[in-house]
Amino acid sequence: MEKRIARFIAGLRASGVRVSVAESEDAWKAIRHMGVMERELFKLSLRSTLIKDANDILIFEELFPLYFGTAAPPLMNPQAELSPQEQQMMQEAADEVAGDLQQLLDYLLNGRAPTQEELEQMAQQTGLDDANSTYQAGRYARRMQRLLNWDRLPEILEMLWEKLREMGMDPQQIAALQQRVQENMEALQGQLEQFAGERIQDNITEEWRDRRQNAYDLMQRPLEHLSETEMDILRDQVRRLAARLRSRVALRQKRSKKGKLDVKNTIRGNLRYGGVPIELKMRTKRKKPKLVVIMDVSRSMHNVTEFFLRLLYELQDQVQKTHSFAFYDHLENVTDDMQNNDIEKAIHIVLTKLPYKPYGTDLGKCLVDFNDDYLGIIDQRTTVIVVGDGRNNFNNPALDTFQDISKRARKTIWLNPEYPRQWGTGDSDMDKYEPLCTEVYVVRNLNDLTNAIDHMLAA
Amino acid sequence: MELQYDSVESVKTALGEQQYIASDEIATVLYLAEKLGKPLLLEGPAGVGKTELSKAWAKATGKPLVRLQCYEGLDESKALYEWEYAKQMLYTQLLRDKLAEVLSDADSLATAADQLANEEDIFFSERFLLERPLLQAINHDEPTVLLIDEIDRADAEFEAFLLEVLSDFQVSIPEIGTITAKQRPVVFLTSNNTRELSEALKRRCLFIFIDYPNVSEELDIVRIKVPELSEQMAKQAVEAVQTLRRMDLKKHPSVSETLDWAKALVTLNAESLDRETVENTLTVLLKYEQDISKARRILRGRDGGQGGRDLSEGGGSSYRGGDW
The missing domain is CATH 1.10.8 (Helicase, Ruva Protein; domain 3)
Structure with missing residues (x-):
């Protein structure tokens, strides 16, 4: 049982649930109190100690039956009630009919469960070691059955019963035997399925360990060169990064708290001491920034925009207010979409809101749109962030509009996935935008992006 | 107390007596939290009875409830303790004569200062300490139920500070020393999940997600x-x-x-x-x-047919009104 719980925890981790050592220790303690006899209580003890996120409950519910499923019943020895003489009979009959089903008959007629070694061997022969989706458990169990020549079993058993009848065994005894062998068949089938399910889960656990090592390397990889699986690994990584960023930002905020003396507030606050300034009130030096984000969602920018949104979403509490706009051939206000949906859905909505058109990008027009409709939301505490490659399809870059926006804002920051030497080549207007920005960051990979956001929030 | 609630069922009944209908899940986790001495993190949509649960539990166990409502900008002086400046000032004023008497035999400024330093403890004693919810819960003679409501509204820094309190149930006040809880309070934290809580905090708690009831x-x-x-x-x-x-x-x-x-x-x-x-x-x-x-x-x-009938009835009555 202990081993199984340990493996269950490893399985949870593999599925992306973070379980710390302290938490698994809590789980043990909880089980000691609750016992393992009542399944529902046992499950709740594990769940409340191991799962700390409502989203992970689903994963838990999915994995739990795999490890603590209604465990397949053990095999019984059907010959237990036979007399020595009858056992002898059985042995002879079985030897005669067995053929290449010897192993299977051995399990069923003697109630001997397959040993670990035999299971391993079957796993190897059926390719179970390469399976990595728990849905396949049933299929692999059937393959293992086939390996044991299960499909010929009914026929062989029929022969066996016939033989026994010929040898003069009591028909009632035979019926009882049939019943028990039938039970054994079901039990064996259950055991094989369980073995397959656990093995597959172990495989997934194993694979995940490799994946985590990769994550660090992937952070250095250009975002546009990532495969879908690699994107997945990095998506996991984003939350971790965001947590680190958050504590960094929060600390910075705390340390810089002491600003100049706030006279007005001090006088007001010390009225109760008769105006004697006992408690000094300081101005908070740094306020949480307000952000206006204008993102390019054209094909070439998808990955950068997605990770940027993810990081920003995780850091919402460090930002006072974010207005988000997506642009492609026109501008869309996506603030509400970002606010009212969880991140997965929000990103999907934002990225699909503006359908693909060949050579559609028109930043200039979008900036003018922004200037016309939303300029009011920019004040001197707002940081404007443009995420884009500055490739404008030779449309009017609307530089003076951009300058107006830039002047109004506290800061204008541009995140561009292209190297500076590419700026101004082809249809890129980046070289013209660049002098109008307060800061420009080159974000090639997730690492760059994290650093850029860190700088952004520091300002 | 321990004897009273020695099974999940008894927890459930006790809550039921306080008019709180607990699911098996809630009762089990609450029982565990009590047994393991761990804080309980309650998450779920607003208004499903997260706060109510802790109130009911306080009533069921007969422990006093200490509540700390979190909000953005909540800091240690609002959550833990604060010196009561006004009272300190007042005492200094009133005790001035007595102080002069004590210090009268000092022949130099240095000795007077030393003597005063000896009396310093008076002004930084628990007498002048304004207890805020956290310290109240720790300092209470009997075990309490500490409810930290809407922890997700507090800042990340406050959360970090809370960790320290929740793991050892002791706080250090520079002028007095370390105060350790005489009795470990039962801690409930509630969150509406408006932001992700830190891993460290989650790690220390048992977790339960309360959804809308069926x-x-x-x-x-x-x-x-x-x-x-x-x-x-x-x-x-x-x-x-x-x-x-x-x-x-x-x-x-x-x-x-x-x-x-x-x-x-x-x-x-x-x-x-x-x-x-x-x-x-x-x-x-x-x-x-x-x-x-x-x-x-x-x-x-949905009930278009019925709606139509209602309308015609309304029309009929107004018509009658006109007739009249």
């Missing part, structure tokens, strides 16, 4: 809390609320709003849930104009 659970709650409402009406009301929750609304009606609605229906002496009654009282359940108009639209669409 029809029969909610019906039980309504029956217990608003017994005046007829069985038939309660059933209809709960079903209506559950339907609203399945709709795509800005804010779904919570359990507490169901109860408010039930009470409103009692007050209005409504005999059945006809369209008029529902439309008039919908504002109790839904708090956004868009939600209300959406719900109205659907309500009209």
Whole structure:
């Protein structure tokens, strides 16, 4: 049982649930109190100690039956009630009919469960070691059955019963035997399925360990060169990064708290001491920034925009207010979409809101749109962030509009996935935008992006 | 206390006596939290009874409830302790003569200062300490139930500070020293999940996600809390609320709003849930104009036949009015 719980925890981790050592220790303690006899209580003890996120409950519910499923019943020895003489009979009959089903008959007629070694061997022969989706458990169990020549079993058993009848065994005894062998068949089938399910889960656990090592390397990889699986690994990584960023930002905020003396507030606050300034009130030096984000969602920018949104979403509490706009051939206000949906859905909505058109990008027009409709939301505490490659399809870059926006804002920051030497080549207007920005960051990979956001929030 | 609640069932009954209907899940986790001495993190949509649970538990165990409401900008001086400056000032003023007497035999400024330093403890004693909820819970002679409400509203820094308190149940006050809890409080934290809590905090807690109750659970709650409402009406009301929750609304009606609605229906002496009654009282359940108009639209669409009849009845009465 202990081993199984340990493996269950490893399985949870593999599925992306973070379980710390302290938490698994809590789980043990909880089980000691609750016992393992009542399944529902046992499950709740594990769940409340191991799962700390409502989203992970689903994963838990999915994995739990795999490890603590209604465990397949053990095999019984059907010959237990036979007399020595009858056992002898059985042995002879079985030897005669067995053929290449010897192993299977051995399990069923003697109630001997397959040993670990035999299971391993079957796993190897059926390719179970390469399976990595728990849905396949049933299929692999059937393959293992086939390996044991299960499909010929009914026929062989029929022969066996016939033989026994010929040898003069009591028909009632035979019926009882049939019943028990039938039970054994079901039990064996259950055991094989369980073995397959656990093995597959172990495989997934194993694979995940490799994946985590990769994550660090992937952070250095250009975002546009990532495969879908690699994107997945990095998506996991984003939350971790965001947590680190958050504590960094929060600390910075705390340390810089002491600003100049706030006279007005001090006088007001010390009225109760008769105006004697006992408690000094300081101005908070740094306020949480307000952000206006204008993102390019054209094909070439998808990955950068997605990770940027993810990081920003995780850091919402460090930002006072974010207005988000997506642009492609026109501008869309996506603030509400970002606010009212969880991140997965929000990103999907934002990225699909503006359908693909060949050579559609028109930043200039979008900036003018922004200037016309939303300029009011920019004040001197707002940081404007443009995420884009500055490739404008030779449309009017609307530089003076951009300058107006830039002047109004506290800061204008541009995140561009292209190297500076590419700026101004082809249809890129980046070289013209660049002098109008307060800061420009080159974000090639997730690492760059994290650093850029860190700088952004520091300002 | 320990003897009293030695099984999940007893926890459930105890909560039931406080008119709190606990699911098996809640009772089990609460029992575990009590046994392991771990804080309990309650998460779920607003108004499903997270705060209510801790209140009920405090009542059931007879422990005093200490509540700390979190908000943005909450800091240690609001949560833990503060020196009571005004009182210190007042005492210094009043004790001036006595101080002069004590210091009168000092022949130099240095000795006077030394003597004063000896008396310093008086001014930084627990007498002048203004206890805030956390210190109250720790310092209490009996075990307490500490409710840290809406922890997700507090800043990340406060969360870090809270970790220290929750892991050792001791706080250090520079002038006095370390105060360790005489009795470990039972801690409840609630969160509406407006932001992700830190891993470290989650690690220290047991977790339970409380969702909206299903029809029969909610019906039980309504029956217990608003017994005046007829069985038939309660059933209809709960079903209506559950339907609203399945709709795509800005804010779904919570359990507490169901109860408010039930009470409103009692007050209005409504005999059945006809369209008029529902439309008039919908504002109790839904708090956004868009939600209300959406719900109205659907309500009209759903029982169109009945709506038509209502309308014709209305027309008839006004016509009669004109005739008269």
